Amino acid sequence: MQSNKLRMAIRATAAVAVFGMAGQASAVSFDAGGWNTSIYGYASLKASYDIDENAASSTRSFNYNAINVGAAENNEPTGYFGADAFQSRIGVKTTSPEGVTFNVEGDFRGGGGGSLRLRHAYGSYNGVLAGQTWSNFTSFVGNTSTLDFDSLPGLAGYQSRTAQLRYTTGPFSFSAEQPQNSLAGGVKKDGMPALTARIEDSSGGMSYSAAVLAQQVGYDTGTTDDSTMGFATFVAGKLAVTDMITIQGTLSYTDGASSYLYRSGTASAYVDGSGDVEAISGYGGSIGAGFNIGNGRSINIGYGMVEVDLDDAVADSGGAITAGDTESVSAVMANYKWTPVKNVMMGVEYQYGMREVQNGDDGDASRLLFAAQYNF
Template structure:
């Protein structure tokens, strides 16, 4: 087997040129790629680090606590993957990281042939077109679609792609107690269906997508059940104003499909008596990137989500502002510092916020 440096990879929406290792064995060509990364954070107010170990911010942790000043460092975001090309244009990708407490976590595992993709990868109801680069693993609220991966069957032709996917989401009020044990009565009765189109014209890149899913529950104890359809749609765009400046953003609306409303933290529907009532919401983000030359850039983004909630005490709005400076001294190394501001607000007007700082050093191969 001959090993040599070859290709490039994209990490966190950044077009970071990195050297992969190509292994040639018979008719199989395989690229091994990944990165090692250190992330360090200082939570100025309360600690809002999420439950995983990447040190990403979490809206659910913004509570107004007076327990100030928290430092953390982690390397668990580091990742490794393999892309293999076989005869007759058949391709396989398997990739994982260590974000699950240092244990290996599967991110991507899929095959591709003749426009057909099968396996787990980014949801088709997703786009990175309008995303502004952040150091934070979770990034900005209001990004377009489901910014995670799911099992799916997808077909792509040109800029159009359609998919049948494992549905995501949750319901409120459908948990019952049977013999002292909590039992979830919600269920998936059909897959999620998505369609997306991506294109470009001169300095403009864009993406639009739609999604349809069904929410359902069945309570066998009192013989009740109901279903409610959910849907979503988004648009995302990036405009390159010059060689130095770009402006990008997204707008996303969902009703009964809030798992696809990025960082909303909301259920798709709730049980009102014996009927399911869907919850709607929208998200938006806007950002700009400024290239300073010599591998240096400044990025600023604002994102928010707002839900159509009923009660004054219910969380209605989540928003964050993220600003960073990134430096790529050589093509395989990225370092950066970032300021983050996180805020939540109820329908009644009560709000909490938190500030934090982040540093990252990433070495790609």
């Protein structure tokens, strides 16, 4: 019985991450003609105060690339406040009498904030899914719960949605997806889908996931062309130490697939002086802990980082990648969340982020984030 409770708690925590942060979203459900339909979503307010830098993006998430480095860090005005409700979302999910599921969901982060953005649009039947949803090269198992919508660097996989065809059987899933890559010094050509395989399961108080991805990165001008294969992998896990404490973490490695190294922000490969495509490698990870302190209150702490190797790219890319490009980012956070009544969450989070560019210049920034979310 205890093992089942721990397993359910871990799966519920993963569901929280899927819905964005706070508490698990409820839904308005009804049945009509055998169709089981749910309308769900939430209204969300985010407010941030950036102590050192103006480092907020849409939904007030931490924009690490906005952290000034070197001498510029000493000339930045301080104290920036902002608020928006762009994270708010609405979705419809329905299942036919034959067991076919349809899901369409959007939020208001599109176009920099305020316009509708498509998040999910897919159908699934008998283990076969087609449409846009979370990349199969993603897992929320090892994520620490944050108020920041974009969360920590170094989480497992792509951490976003993409068009795909996926097959799932038990804990295993396989997909062919729209590739997510970029090529410095050339116009990329997508010649094949990204191919992924993932396992995700739980046993007792442990939940785990691992995945691999392969994709092609290349270009073709009509007169010259070249390509290379990119690869990525991750592992993630969560351990329920007690009914009140969890420890979770992730590890990732990529080579020619930097878009799948979460929040690295660099190209997957570059074109060198000879016209050859050269892959960029990188690694990342995160670790955190969650504490349920009762009465709808919780405390979460976490650390995440990513680092890419740009030395050869700076030397050989002909200026497409420079010594001022970001080579590593890292962050620590701590938050307090409170659910005073069902479907309502409020919280505050402290964040400290660091950025270093290829030439060794670095900078840091501190900020506070407030969130209020009302689920339906």
